[in-house]
Amino acid sequence: MENFSVFDIIGPRMTGPSSSHTAGAARLGYIARRIIGAEPARVHFTLYGSFAETGRGHGTDKALIAGIMGFMPDDPRIRSAYKLARDAGIVVDFTWSEEHAEHPNTVMIEAEDVNGVETSIVGRSVGGGNILITEINHLEVEVTGDYPTLIIEHHDVPGVISDVSRVLAQLGVNIAYMKVFRHGRGDNGAFMCIESDNPVTPEMQAIIGRLCPAVHNMMVI
Amino acid sequence: MAYDFETGAELIKLCEKEDIKISEVMLRRETEIGDMTREKAVAEMRLNLKVMRESVNKGLTTKVESVSRLSGGEAMNLYRYGDLDPFSGHETCHAAAAAMAVVEVNASMGRIVAAPTAGASGILPGVLIETSLSRGWTDEQLIEGLFSAGAVGMLFAKNASISGAAAGCQAETGVAAAMTAAALVEISGGTPMQCLDAAAIAIKNIEGLVCDPVAGLVECPCIKRNGMGAANALLSADMALCGITSLIPFDEVVSSMYAVGREIRPEYRETAKGGLAATPTGRQIAANIKRMSGQRD
Known part of the structure; x- marks a missing residue:
């Protein structure tokens, strides 16, 4: 974050209490929901490290469910995430793990x-409400x-990467x-x-699938 | 970029070159770094001000309770007491209460604006919104104040840190007080140099302050430190406005604050392993919270 915006300093607007343990957790849940792509029915969360240690007091569990x-x-x-999940018929439960994780604020979502x-x-x-899947x-x-x-699962054969990037370029998608x-x-x-x-x-996605035969699965987040 | 700056000295030069305020430099810079127009940036800040005001009002009018049940309601109590005959004066006492109110709301999973962090989110809105009531400042003036506060916060983010985990509480409630002091000076008609003097004075007051939250939660001592940070900001602004300068220039104060921050041992940098968190009572509270069921609505 070299080129700060004034809104990196005055902001973000967030639900407290912690940018890493609450806002970041909500964002992890939110991105997970987009990866899942459909209405979840049952979700099991396993929290590690500092998430497991101080997550209860920070509402990390509620933030994950909300997300x-x-x-x-x-x-x-x-x-009110627990109640809203119950009302929506989503079954959620948590394991507060004492196992070591590489990063202190880690969650596994099944x-x-x-x-x-x-x-x-x-x-x-990873801090300040930012996350990494x-x-x-x-x-x-x-x-x-x-x-x-865009996550693409493909056969490990030569030329797939250039095929996909060429098709994306033709579709006017600029790769960051x-x-x-x-x-x-x-x-x-x-x-x-x-x-x-x-x-x-x-x-x-349909065009990529047609023009890149080595691609066999795609996920959009 | 015509309006970018890395140091306080560069910021002052930009202000003096065109005879503009710190807030104006920051606003022009914002339109340069991204695709935001001036109107859009002001509208976004207005939205931040709205959420700030809501968080102050909520904490001062409802009995909020934190998830851990450790905090809530003290801000309301102090605000009422501020109507009596407080030693710190009505305005200071009310501003401190408003600052605490925001952090109580934060701890209760309410909505706040990080300024610069969630743990230090009370000082800037608490002080600006309370003083605007007693002095009749408009939202336009407050928005300008927020941009100048943002400029000062950014100088700390670039040249030091705004994270308790990296440099202790001085980098959170300290920086928030410095930002607030600068905003007060600008709104009151002080020069850009006086703004940075006020910010330097505020930081010098709490240089070395450690981050030692009980049970790792943003409650004790964070809420009361936001109250104290409000008082720090107000008095620092007063000193600068009456003409007192910082003997050590702002940029050097920023460097020294960061150097001290790096010397603070990890136990005292948000790990909840030292200081107040490591007291017998602090440890007992942490143990109780760990046993708490996560499932509570």
Whole structure:
């Protein structure tokens, strides 16, 4: 954050008490909800490190639930998140883990949506309300949620990255950041995380799917 | 960028070159760094002021209670007492109460504006909104004050820190008091140099203050330190406005505050392992909260 805005100093507007333990947690839940993509039915949260240690007093649990229901970090309804989740028929529960995590403010979110699809997400609150999603379905990723993000699962064959970036360029999508990941050598699953200035629409996804045969799954956040 | 600045000295030069206030430099800078127009930036700040005012009013008119049940209601009590015959004077006492009110609201999971952080979110709105009532300042004046406060806060963010975990409480309630003092001076017609003198005086008062929150929560001692920070801001502004200067220039005060902050051991930087958090009572409270069920509406 080199080039500060005045609103980095006077702001953000947020629901208290903590930018990392409440606002960041709400944002983690919110981004998780967008990754899940559908109404969640059952969600299990495992909190690690400082989240587990001081999360109760900071309302980290309520913020995560609120986020998973799609509330923003400044939503005053965060306080009543348990009740609102009950009313919405979403089953939530928590493990306050004493296991060590790499980052002190880490949460694992295991969700089952209304269609029975299961998603697991690991993320961390990195300060000032900012977050980083580090794992989706046990695959390493780096998603900040600051930009529209496209996650592409593809066969690990030559030329996929240039195919995808060419199609995105033709669609007028400007790539801000791009990272590639894979699970060892050979075709064990490879991923691209593409953060762009403008969002990738469902129509654009269909075009990518048609023009890039090595791509077999796409997720938009 | 014509209106960017890295130091207090550069900021003063920009103000003097065009004979404009700190708030005007900050506003022009904001339109340069992003795609925000001047109108949009002012509207965004107006929205911050609205949420600030709501948080002050909520904390002074309702009995809020924190999630941990450790805090709430003291701001209201002090505000009423401020109507009597407080040693600190009506205005100071009311401003301190308003500052505490915001942080009580924050601890109760209410909505606040971080200024510069959630833990120090009371001082700027508490002081500005209370003094505006007794002095008849308009929202336009307050918005200007917020931009000048933002400029001072940014100088600390760039050249030191605004994080208790990095540099102790001096970087949170200290910086908030410095920002507020500068805003008060600008609104009262002081020069840009007097604004920075006021900010320097405020920081010098609490240089070295550690961050030692009981149970790691933004409540004890944060709420009362916001009250004290309000008084610090008011008196620092008074000193600067009557012509008292800071012998050590603002930029050097910022550097020294950061140097001291880096010397503060990790136990005293928001880890809740030292200071008040490590007292027998502090530890007992932390143990009780850990046992608390998370599920409470």
